[in-house]
Amino acid sequence: MTDTRDRIREAIADGSMGERLWLYATYHCNLACVYCLTESSPRIDRRRMLTPEAMARAAGEAADLGLTCVGITGGEAFMLPWMPEALADIASVLPTVVLTNATLFTPPLLDRLAPLARYDFAVQISLDSDQPSRNDELRGPRNFARVMDAIPRLRDHGIRVRIATTVEHQTEDELGRLCELHRALGIPDDDHVVRSVVRRGRAAVAGLGVDLGPTDVLPELTITADGAFLHPFAPTVRHGRTDIDLLVSRQTTPLTHAADKFIRIVSGLPAGADVVRNIR
Protein backbone atom coordinates (compact mmCIF):
# COMPACT_ATOMS: atom_id res chain seq x y z
CA MET A 1 0.00 0.00 0.00
CA THR A 2 2.73 2.45 0.98
CA ASP A 3 4.71 1.64 -2.14
CA THR A 4 1.62 2.07 -4.34
CA ARG A 5 0.76 5.34 -2.61
CA ASP A 6 4.29 6.66 -3.10
CA ARG A 7 4.28 5.72 -6.76
CA ILE A 8 0.89 7.36 -7.26
CA ARG A 9 2.09 10.53 -5.58
CA GLU A 10 5.15 10.62 -7.84
CA ALA A 11 3.09 9.93 -10.96
CA ILE A 12 0.64 12.71 -10.12
CA ALA A 13 3.50 15.09 -9.38
CA ASP A 14 5.25 14.42 -12.69
CA GLY A 15 2.01 14.66 -14.66
CA SER A 16 1.90 11.07 -15.86
CA MET A 17 -1.47 10.36 -14.25
CA GLY A 18 -4.48 12.35 -13.11
CA GLU A 19 -5.44 12.79 -9.49
CA ARG A 20 -9.12 11.94 -9.96
CA LEU A 21 -10.79 8.60 -9.32
CA TRP A 22 -13.60 7.95 -11.81
CA LEU A 23 -16.56 5.80 -10.90
CA TYR A 24 -18.95 4.50 -13.57
CA ALA A 25 -22.12 4.41 -11.48
CA THR A 26 -24.18 2.59 -14.11
CA TYR A 27 -24.36 1.90 -17.83
CA HIS A 28 -28.10 2.59 -17.79
CA CYS A 29 -29.36 5.91 -19.24
CA ASN A 30 -32.64 7.54 -20.18
CA LEU A 31 -31.00 8.93 -23.34
CA ALA A 32 -29.22 7.26 -26.26
CA CYS A 33 -26.72 9.88 -27.48
CA VAL A 34 -25.25 9.23 -30.92
CA TYR A 35 -21.66 9.41 -29.67
CA CYS A 36 -22.11 7.54 -26.38
CA LEU A 37 -18.97 5.61 -25.45
CA THR A 38 -20.84 2.99 -23.48
CA GLU A 39 -23.84 2.39 -25.76
CA SER A 40 -25.96 3.47 -22.82
CA SER A 41 -29.69 3.76 -23.42
CA PRO A 42 -33.03 3.03 -21.74
CA ARG A 43 -33.08 -0.39 -23.39
CA ILE A 44 -29.69 -1.93 -22.61
CA ASP A 45 -29.82 -5.51 -21.39
CA ARG A 46 -27.13 -5.22 -18.72
CA ARG A 47 -27.37 -2.10 -16.57
CA ARG A 48 -24.25 -2.98 -14.60
CA MET A 49 -23.88 -0.61 -11.67
CA LEU A 50 -21.67 0.01 -8.70
CA THR A 51 -23.42 -0.15 -5.35
CA PRO A 52 -23.43 2.96 -3.14
CA GLU A 53 -21.33 1.01 -0.63
CA ALA A 54 -18.75 0.13 -3.29
CA MET A 55 -18.57 3.74 -4.46
CA ALA A 56 -18.13 5.13 -0.94
CA ARG A 57 -15.50 2.48 -0.13
CA ALA A 58 -13.59 3.27 -3.33
CA ALA A 59 -13.63 6.99 -2.54
CA GLY A 60 -12.25 6.35 0.95
CA GLU A 61 -9.53 4.08 -0.39
CA ALA A 62 -8.72 6.62 -3.11
CA ALA A 63 -8.16 9.28 -0.46
CA ASP A 64 -5.83 6.90 1.39
CA LEU A 65 -3.91 6.33 -1.85
CA GLY A 66 -3.39 10.05 -2.40
CA LEU A 67 -5.99 10.71 -5.08
CA THR A 68 -7.58 14.09 -4.50
CA CYS A 69 -10.99 14.09 -6.18
CA VAL A 70 -13.73 11.87 -7.56
CA GLY A 71 -15.74 11.93 -10.77
CA ILE A 72 -19.02 10.05 -11.07
CA THR A 73 -20.16 9.16 -14.57
CA GLY A 74 -22.12 6.53 -16.50
CA GLY A 75 -24.64 6.06 -18.09
CA GLU A 76 -26.79 8.55 -16.26
CA ALA A 77 -25.91 8.59 -12.60
CA PHE A 78 -29.33 9.87 -11.55
CA MET A 79 -31.03 6.77 -12.95
CA LEU A 80 -29.98 5.30 -9.62
CA PRO A 81 -32.53 6.35 -6.99
CA TRP A 82 -30.00 6.47 -4.15
CA MET A 83 -27.55 8.74 -5.94
CA PRO A 84 -27.99 12.02 -3.94
CA GLU A 85 -27.18 10.35 -0.62
CA ALA A 86 -24.32 8.38 -2.20
CA LEU A 87 -22.90 11.61 -3.57
CA ALA A 88 -23.05 13.16 -0.10
CA ASP A 89 -21.11 10.21 1.33
CA ILE A 90 -18.44 10.55 -1.37
CA ALA A 91 -18.25 14.35 -1.30
CA SER A 92 -17.72 14.24 2.46
CA VAL A 93 -14.45 12.41 1.71
CA LEU A 94 -13.15 14.05 -1.49
CA PRO A 95 -14.17 16.87 -3.84
CA THR A 96 -16.66 15.36 -6.26
CA VAL A 97 -18.12 16.08 -9.66
CA VAL A 98 -21.05 14.14 -11.09
CA LEU A 99 -21.65 14.08 -14.85
CA THR A 100 -25.29 14.18 -15.89
CA ASN A 101 -27.62 14.94 -18.76
CA ALA A 102 -29.71 17.03 -16.31
CA THR A 103 -33.03 15.67 -17.54
CA LEU A 104 -34.14 14.01 -14.31
CA PHE A 105 -33.98 16.89 -11.82
CA THR A 106 -37.47 16.92 -10.37
CA PRO A 107 -38.12 19.24 -7.39
CA PRO A 108 -37.84 16.37 -4.86
CA LEU A 109 -34.53 15.25 -6.35
CA LEU A 110 -33.19 18.81 -6.23
CA ASP A 111 -34.18 19.02 -2.57
CA ARG A 112 -32.20 15.85 -1.87
CA LEU A 113 -29.18 17.38 -3.63
CA ALA A 114 -29.33 20.59 -1.59
CA PRO A 115 -27.22 19.21 1.33
CA LEU A 116 -24.35 18.80 -1.15
CA ALA A 117 -24.00 22.58 -1.34
CA ARG A 118 -21.86 22.44 1.80
CA TYR A 119 -19.21 20.30 0.08
CA ASP A 120 -16.73 20.85 -2.74
CA PHE A 121 -19.20 19.40 -5.18
CA ALA A 122 -20.26 20.16 -8.75
CA VAL A 123 -22.77 18.90 -11.27
CA GLN A 124 -21.32 18.75 -14.78
CA ILE A 125 -24.03 18.96 -17.41
CA SER A 126 -23.62 18.00 -21.04
CA LEU A 127 -24.60 20.72 -23.50
CA ASP A 128 -23.38 20.62 -27.08
CA SER A 129 -24.86 23.72 -28.74
CA ASP A 130 -26.62 26.99 -28.05
CA GLN A 131 -29.22 25.93 -30.61
CA PRO A 132 -31.87 23.51 -29.35
CA SER A 133 -32.16 21.63 -32.63
CA ARG A 134 -28.38 21.15 -32.95
CA ASN A 135 -28.03 20.02 -29.35
CA ASP A 136 -31.04 17.71 -29.47
CA GLU A 137 -29.87 16.13 -32.72
CA LEU A 138 -26.94 14.68 -30.77
CA ARG A 139 -28.51 14.21 -27.35
CA GLY A 140 -32.19 13.50 -27.89
CA PRO A 141 -35.53 15.32 -28.06
CA ARG A 142 -36.16 18.22 -25.64
CA ASN A 143 -32.74 17.83 -24.07
CA PHE A 144 -31.82 21.48 -24.53
CA ALA A 145 -35.00 22.73 -22.87
CA ARG A 146 -34.52 20.42 -19.89
CA VAL A 147 -30.93 21.54 -19.42
CA MET A 148 -31.92 25.20 -19.58
CA ASP A 149 -34.55 24.48 -16.95
CA ALA A 150 -32.21 22.54 -14.65
CA ILE A 151 -29.22 24.87 -14.52
CA PRO A 152 -30.83 27.82 -12.68
CA ARG A 153 -32.70 25.50 -10.34
CA LEU A 154 -29.47 23.70 -9.37
CA ARG A 155 -27.74 27.02 -8.82
CA ASP A 156 -30.68 28.19 -6.72
CA HIS A 157 -30.05 25.19 -4.48
CA GLY A 158 -26.44 26.29 -4.04
CA ILE A 159 -25.03 23.62 -6.34
CA ARG A 160 -22.06 24.51 -8.54
CA VAL A 161 -22.76 23.76 -12.20
CA ARG A 162 -20.21 23.02 -14.89
CA ILE A 163 -20.90 22.58 -18.59
CA ALA A 164 -19.29 19.92 -20.78
CA THR A 165 -19.42 20.25 -24.54
CA THR A 166 -18.56 17.31 -26.73
CA VAL A 167 -17.30 18.57 -30.07
CA GLU A 168 -18.03 16.86 -33.36
CA HIS A 169 -19.48 19.14 -36.05
CA GLN A 170 -19.85 22.43 -34.17
CA THR A 171 -18.44 25.59 -35.76
CA GLU A 172 -16.30 28.10 -33.89
CA ASP A 173 -19.14 30.61 -34.04
CA GLU A 174 -21.47 28.07 -32.50
CA LEU A 175 -19.02 27.35 -29.69
CA GLY A 176 -18.61 31.08 -29.15
CA ARG A 177 -22.36 31.50 -28.78
CA LEU A 178 -22.45 28.54 -26.41
CA CYS A 179 -19.87 30.30 -24.22
CA GLU A 180 -22.02 33.44 -24.19
CA LEU A 181 -24.94 31.28 -23.13
CA HIS A 182 -23.17 29.61 -20.20
CA ARG A 183 -21.80 32.97 -19.02
CA ALA A 184 -25.33 34.37 -19.13
CA LEU A 185 -26.39 31.43 -16.96
CA GLY A 186 -23.72 32.39 -14.40
CA ILE A 187 -21.24 29.66 -15.29
CA PRO A 188 -17.67 30.96 -15.68
CA ASP A 189 -15.31 29.89 -18.47
CA ASP A 190 -13.28 27.79 -16.02
CA ASP A 191 -16.35 25.63 -15.53
CA HIS A 192 -16.83 24.94 -19.24
CA VAL A 193 -15.10 21.81 -20.51
CA VAL A 194 -14.79 21.25 -24.27
CA ARG A 195 -13.60 17.86 -25.50
CA SER A 196 -13.67 15.80 -28.67
CA VAL A 197 -15.95 12.91 -29.43
CA VAL A 198 -13.79 9.84 -28.98
CA ARG A 199 -14.11 7.18 -31.67
CA ARG A 200 -15.05 4.33 -29.40
CA GLY A 201 -18.35 2.73 -28.44
CA ARG A 202 -21.37 3.98 -30.36
CA ALA A 203 -19.31 6.81 -31.86
CA ALA A 204 -17.05 4.26 -33.55
CA VAL A 205 -20.03 2.41 -35.00
CA ALA A 206 -21.38 5.74 -36.30
CA GLY A 207 -17.97 6.79 -37.67
CA LEU A 208 -17.77 9.82 -35.37
CA GLY A 209 -14.92 11.33 -33.40
CA VAL A 210 -11.17 11.07 -33.17
CA ASP A 211 -9.11 7.93 -32.74
CA LEU A 212 -7.23 7.72 -29.46
CA GLY A 213 -3.58 6.84 -29.40
CA PRO A 214 -1.98 5.37 -26.30
CA THR A 215 -0.67 8.79 -25.25
CA ASP A 216 -3.73 10.87 -26.08
CA VAL A 217 -5.48 10.63 -22.74
CA LEU A 218 -4.17 11.32 -19.29
CA PRO A 219 -4.46 8.05 -17.33
CA GLU A 220 -6.98 8.30 -14.50
CA LEU A 221 -7.98 5.29 -12.44
CA THR A 222 -11.50 4.41 -13.53
CA ILE A 223 -13.71 1.87 -11.80
CA THR A 224 -16.75 0.20 -13.33
CA ALA A 225 -18.80 -2.87 -12.56
CA ASP A 226 -16.62 -4.62 -15.17
CA GLY A 227 -13.29 -3.74 -13.54
CA ALA A 228 -10.65 -1.02 -13.42
CA PHE A 229 -9.67 0.83 -16.59
CA LEU A 230 -6.88 3.16 -17.66
CA HIS A 231 -9.01 6.28 -18.09
CA PRO A 232 -12.67 7.28 -18.29
CA PHE A 233 -12.69 6.90 -22.10
CA ALA A 234 -11.57 3.28 -21.76
CA PRO A 235 -14.52 1.16 -20.53
CA THR A 236 -16.35 1.53 -23.82
CA VAL A 237 -18.99 -0.81 -25.15
CA ARG A 238 -19.41 -1.84 -28.76
CA HIS A 239 -22.18 -4.15 -29.96
CA GLY A 240 -22.96 -4.95 -26.33
CA ARG A 241 -19.45 -6.08 -25.40
CA THR A 242 -17.10 -4.06 -23.16
CA ASP A 243 -13.76 -3.26 -24.83
CA ILE A 244 -10.83 -4.69 -22.90
CA ASP A 245 -7.91 -3.04 -24.69
CA LEU A 246 -7.55 -0.55 -21.83
CA LEU A 247 -8.64 -2.86 -19.03
CA VAL A 248 -6.32 -2.65 -16.05
CA SER A 249 -7.81 -5.25 -13.74
CA ARG A 250 -11.05 -7.16 -13.30
CA GLN A 251 -10.57 -6.96 -9.55
CA THR A 252 -11.36 -3.61 -7.97
CA THR A 253 -11.52 -4.55 -4.30
CA PRO A 254 -9.44 -3.53 -2.52
CA LEU A 255 -8.75 -0.50 -4.67
CA THR A 256 -5.03 -0.88 -3.92
CA HIS A 257 -5.03 -4.05 -6.02
CA ALA A 258 -6.26 -2.19 -9.08
CA ALA A 259 -4.18 0.91 -8.29
CA ASP A 260 -1.02 -1.17 -8.15
CA LYS A 261 -1.64 -2.59 -11.62
CA PHE A 262 -2.70 0.85 -12.87
CA ILE A 263 0.54 2.46 -11.75
CA ARG A 264 2.58 -0.34 -13.34
CA ILE A 265 0.91 0.40 -16.68
CA VAL A 266 1.23 4.17 -16.28
CA SER A 267 4.93 3.92 -15.54
CA GLY A 268 5.40 2.15 -18.88
CA LEU A 269 3.60 4.77 -20.95
CA PRO A 270 5.39 7.50 -22.90
CA ALA A 271 4.64 11.15 -22.15
CA GLY A 272 1.11 12.08 -23.19
CA ALA A 273 -0.39 14.41 -25.74
CA ASP A 274 -3.62 14.71 -23.81
CA VAL A 275 -3.15 18.37 -22.99
CA VAL A 276 -2.93 19.24 -26.69
CA ARG A 277 -5.92 17.09 -27.56
CA ASN A 278 -7.82 18.29 -24.48
CA ILE A 279 -9.23 14.84 -23.93
CA ARG A 280 -9.65 14.66 -20.23
Next chain:
Amino acid sequence: MSRLPLPSHDQAPPLARGWYRPDGCASALTRSLANAPDLMETLMPFLGVIMGESSIDLPTKELVILRVSQLNGCRYCLAAHRPIARAAGLSDEQLEGICGTGPGGALDERHRAILAWVDQVTLDAPGVTDQLAAQTLDHVRDDELIELTVLAGTITMLNQYCTAFDIPAPEAGQ
Protein backbone atom coordinates in the same frame (compact mmCIF):
# COMPACT_ATOMS: atom_id res chain seq x y z
CA MET B 1 -14.53 -21.54 -33.77
CA SER B 2 -13.49 -20.25 -30.38
CA ARG B 3 -16.25 -19.47 -27.91
CA LEU B 4 -14.05 -16.69 -26.51
CA PRO B 5 -12.69 -13.53 -28.14
CA LEU B 6 -9.06 -13.99 -29.19
CA PRO B 7 -7.69 -10.43 -28.96
CA SER B 8 -4.68 -9.39 -30.98
CA HIS B 9 -1.78 -7.70 -29.21
CA ASP B 10 -3.30 -4.24 -29.67
CA GLN B 11 -6.76 -5.38 -28.60
CA ALA B 12 -5.47 -7.03 -25.43
CA PRO B 13 -5.39 -5.36 -21.99
CA PRO B 14 -2.05 -3.62 -21.35
CA LEU B 15 -0.90 -6.06 -18.70
CA ALA B 16 -1.72 -9.03 -20.94
CA ARG B 17 0.37 -7.74 -23.85
CA GLY B 18 3.60 -8.74 -22.14
CA TRP B 19 2.66 -12.38 -22.69
CA TYR B 20 2.55 -11.94 -26.48
CA ARG B 21 5.72 -12.66 -28.45
CA PRO B 22 7.91 -9.75 -29.63
CA ASP B 23 6.33 -9.94 -33.10
CA GLY B 24 2.90 -9.39 -31.49
CA CYS B 25 1.73 -12.95 -32.07
CA ALA B 26 0.56 -15.37 -29.40
CA SER B 27 -1.04 -18.78 -29.22
CA ALA B 28 -4.82 -18.97 -29.28
CA LEU B 29 -4.68 -20.15 -25.67
CA THR B 30 -2.67 -17.10 -24.61
CA ARG B 31 -4.95 -14.77 -26.55
CA SER B 32 -8.04 -16.26 -24.92
CA LEU B 33 -6.53 -15.87 -21.44
CA ALA B 34 -5.83 -12.21 -22.21
CA ASN B 35 -9.53 -11.58 -21.60
CA ALA B 36 -8.81 -12.09 -17.90
CA PRO B 37 -5.47 -10.30 -17.39
CA ASP B 38 -5.44 -10.60 -13.60
CA LEU B 39 -5.76 -14.35 -13.83
CA MET B 40 -3.16 -14.43 -16.56
CA GLU B 41 -0.62 -12.68 -14.35
CA THR B 42 -0.82 -15.54 -11.89
CA LEU B 43 -1.40 -18.41 -14.28
CA MET B 44 1.30 -17.78 -16.91
CA PRO B 45 4.28 -17.80 -14.52
CA PHE B 46 2.83 -20.90 -12.87
CA LEU B 47 2.53 -22.66 -16.23
CA GLY B 48 6.09 -21.66 -17.02
CA VAL B 49 7.32 -23.29 -13.82
CA ILE B 50 5.20 -26.41 -13.95
CA MET B 51 5.86 -27.13 -17.65
CA GLY B 52 9.48 -26.03 -17.62
CA GLU B 53 12.58 -28.08 -16.94
CA SER B 54 13.41 -28.76 -13.31
CA SER B 55 15.02 -31.83 -11.78
CA ILE B 56 12.54 -33.47 -14.16
CA ASP B 57 13.75 -33.32 -17.74
CA LEU B 58 11.65 -31.80 -20.52
CA PRO B 59 10.97 -35.10 -22.37
CA THR B 60 9.37 -36.47 -19.19
CA LYS B 61 7.28 -33.31 -18.75
CA GLU B 62 6.10 -33.53 -22.35
CA LEU B 63 5.36 -37.21 -21.91
CA VAL B 64 2.96 -36.32 -19.07
CA ILE B 65 1.43 -33.41 -20.97
CA LEU B 66 0.72 -35.51 -24.06
CA ARG B 67 -0.55 -38.52 -22.14
CA VAL B 68 -3.01 -36.50 -20.07
CA SER B 69 -4.14 -34.57 -23.15
CA GLN B 70 -4.68 -37.83 -24.98
CA LEU B 71 -6.73 -39.26 -22.10
CA ASN B 72 -8.84 -36.08 -22.00
CA GLY B 73 -9.15 -35.88 -25.78
CA CYS B 74 -7.84 -32.31 -26.06
CA ARG B 75 -7.20 -31.50 -29.72
CA TYR B 76 -5.59 -28.17 -28.90
CA CYS B 77 -3.03 -29.44 -26.41
CA LEU B 78 -2.11 -32.47 -28.52
CA ALA B 79 -1.55 -30.32 -31.59
CA ALA B 80 0.40 -27.72 -29.61
CA HIS B 81 2.63 -30.16 -27.73
CA ARG B 82 3.53 -32.81 -30.34
CA PRO B 83 6.10 -30.49 -31.96
CA ILE B 84 7.36 -29.37 -28.55
CA ALA B 85 7.77 -32.99 -27.49
CA ARG B 86 9.70 -33.78 -30.66
CA ALA B 87 11.92 -30.76 -30.08
CA ALA B 88 12.50 -31.97 -26.52
CA GLY B 89 13.89 -35.21 -27.92
CA LEU B 90 11.00 -37.68 -27.94
CA SER B 91 10.95 -39.85 -31.07
CA ASP B 92 7.88 -40.48 -33.24
CA GLU B 93 7.86 -44.05 -31.93
CA GLN B 94 7.86 -42.82 -28.33
CA LEU B 95 5.09 -40.33 -29.12
CA GLU B 96 2.96 -43.13 -30.52
CA GLY B 97 3.55 -45.11 -27.34
CA ILE B 98 2.60 -42.13 -25.16
CA CYS B 99 -0.55 -41.39 -27.12
CA GLY B 100 -1.57 -45.04 -27.18
CA THR B 101 -1.51 -45.21 -30.93
CA GLY B 102 1.48 -47.57 -31.02
CA PRO B 103 3.35 -50.05 -28.84
CA GLY B 104 4.85 -48.71 -25.63
CA GLY B 105 8.06 -50.62 -26.15
CA ALA B 106 9.93 -47.50 -27.17
CA LEU B 107 9.50 -46.12 -23.65
CA ASP B 108 11.92 -47.02 -20.88
CA GLU B 109 10.85 -48.47 -17.54
CA ARG B 110 10.86 -45.08 -15.75
CA HIS B 111 8.61 -43.50 -18.34
CA ARG B 112 6.25 -46.48 -18.29
CA ALA B 113 5.99 -46.22 -14.49
CA ILE B 114 5.22 -42.51 -14.73
CA LEU B 115 2.56 -43.15 -17.37
CA ALA B 116 0.92 -45.74 -15.14
CA TRP B 117 0.75 -43.18 -12.32
CA VAL B 118 -0.55 -40.43 -14.59
CA ASP B 119 -3.20 -42.72 -16.08
CA GLN B 120 -4.54 -43.65 -12.66
CA VAL B 121 -4.49 -40.08 -11.31
CA THR B 122 -6.20 -38.69 -14.39
CA LEU B 123 -8.85 -41.36 -14.87
CA ASP B 124 -9.56 -42.49 -11.30
CA ALA B 125 -7.60 -40.74 -8.57
CA PRO B 126 -9.46 -42.50 -5.73
CA GLY B 127 -8.22 -45.75 -7.26
CA VAL B 128 -4.55 -44.97 -6.56
CA THR B 129 -3.09 -47.72 -4.37
CA ASP B 130 -0.14 -47.79 -1.99
CA GLN B 131 1.41 -50.34 -4.30
CA LEU B 132 1.16 -48.04 -7.33
CA ALA B 133 2.62 -45.14 -5.34
CA ALA B 134 5.50 -47.30 -4.14
CA GLN B 135 6.18 -48.61 -7.65
CA THR B 136 6.27 -45.06 -9.02
CA LEU B 137 8.54 -43.89 -6.21
CA ASP B 138 11.03 -46.54 -7.24
CA HIS B 139 11.71 -44.28 -10.24
CA VAL B 140 11.16 -40.70 -8.98
CA ARG B 141 11.66 -38.87 -5.70
CA ASP B 142 8.77 -37.61 -3.55
CA ASP B 143 9.20 -34.03 -4.72
CA GLU B 144 9.30 -35.14 -8.35
CA LEU B 145 6.11 -37.14 -7.98
CA ILE B 146 4.47 -34.10 -6.43
CA GLU B 147 5.54 -32.02 -9.40
CA LEU B 148 4.40 -34.59 -11.95
CA THR B 149 1.03 -34.96 -10.22
CA VAL B 150 0.50 -31.21 -10.11
CA LEU B 151 1.49 -31.09 -13.79
CA ALA B 152 -1.03 -33.79 -14.66
CA GLY B 153 -3.79 -31.92 -12.83
CA THR B 154 -2.81 -28.65 -14.49
CA ILE B 155 -2.95 -30.25 -17.91
CA THR B 156 -6.40 -31.67 -17.20
CA MET B 157 -7.51 -28.15 -16.29
CA LEU B 158 -6.08 -26.76 -19.53
CA ASN B 159 -7.60 -29.64 -21.53
CA GLN B 160 -11.02 -28.83 -20.09
CA TYR B 161 -10.53 -25.12 -20.76
CA CYS B 162 -9.42 -25.56 -24.38
CA THR B 163 -12.11 -28.11 -25.14
CA ALA B 164 -14.96 -26.26 -23.42
CA PHE B 165 -14.12 -22.98 -25.17
CA ASP B 166 -13.21 -24.71 -28.45
CA ILE B 167 -9.86 -22.96 -28.62
CA PRO B 168 -8.69 -23.51 -32.22
CA ALA B 169 -5.82 -25.97 -32.41
CA PRO B 170 -2.61 -24.73 -34.03
CA GLU B 171 -1.95 -26.04 -37.50
CA ALA B 172 1.27 -27.85 -38.35
CA GLY B 173 4.14 -25.39 -38.45
CA GLN B 174 2.46 -22.82 -36.17
